[in-house]
Amino acid sequence: EKVIHMATERTLILIKPDAVQRRLAGTLLSRFENKGLKIIGLKMLQVTKELSAEHYAEHVEKPFYPLLEEFITAGPVVAIVAEGPEAISVVRSMMGSTNGRESAPGTIRGDYGVSRQMNLVHGSDGPEAATREIKIYFKPEELIEYSTSLGGWVC
Numbered sequence: 001e002k003v004i005h006m007a008t009e010r011t012l013i014l015i016k017p018d019a020v021q022r023r024l025a026g027t028l029l030s031r032f033e034n035k036g037l038k039i040i041g042l043k044m045l046q047v048t049k050e051l052s053a054e055h056y057a058e059h060v061e062k063p064f065y066p067l068l069e070e071f072i073t074a075g076p077v078v079a080i081v082a083e084g085p086e087a088i089s090v091v092r093s094m095m096g097s098t099n100g101r102e103s104a105p106g107t108i109r110g111d112y113g114v115s116r117q118m119n120l121v122h123g124s125d126g127p128e129a130a131t132r133e134i135k136i137y138f139k140p141e142e143l144i145e146y147s148t149s150l151g152g153w154v155c
């Protein structure tokens with residue numbers, strides 16, 4: 001019997017306002033789909049100041065928070081819940097490091113940006129954050145469980 005040591009995880013991804021404004025939402029969603037992650041939640045929304053403060057509670061007291069709030073509320077975001085094996089760390093590695101200037105080519109931030117703040121995507125940074133953030137952005141009934149095998153549908 002094979003024992004495979006990996007956890008199926010869910011993570012919250014945001015396609016941030018800079019990426020939506022640059023018409024990169026589809027391109028970035030495709031990168032996560034192409035990687036093999038399963039999309040189980042998807043919507044566009046406008047982040048309010050209240051939502052920003054809840055999401056970024058760990059940063060509210062930091063000197064960069066006013067600019068972060070201005071940025072994340074500047075236009076709509078696309079919120080995604082993605083599921084897959086070790087999805088949290090998979091998404092974090094696809095994003096690259098915070099500062100686009102230091103992110104490796106091949107990562108989203110490395111391929112599409114030169115900013116530390118307008119860095120295109122957010123991804124939960126651990127299991128507790130993922131659980132907390134998914135609840136902030138999605139109601140339970142907005143997460144869709146579905147089979148990805150369409151066997152028997154060929155006519």
Ligand code: RTP
Pocket residue numbers: 059064067068097098116117118119121122123124125
């Ligand atoms: P995120 O939370 O958005 O996935 O990004 P992250 O973990 O890579 O970065 P984090 O340190 O959590 O910072 C959250 C977001 O705040 C903006 N930021 N601005 N001006 C600055 O010094 C600065 N530092 C961070 C970025 O938009 C960053 O993604």
Ligand code: MG
Pocket residue numbers: 125
């Ligand atoms: Mg973070």
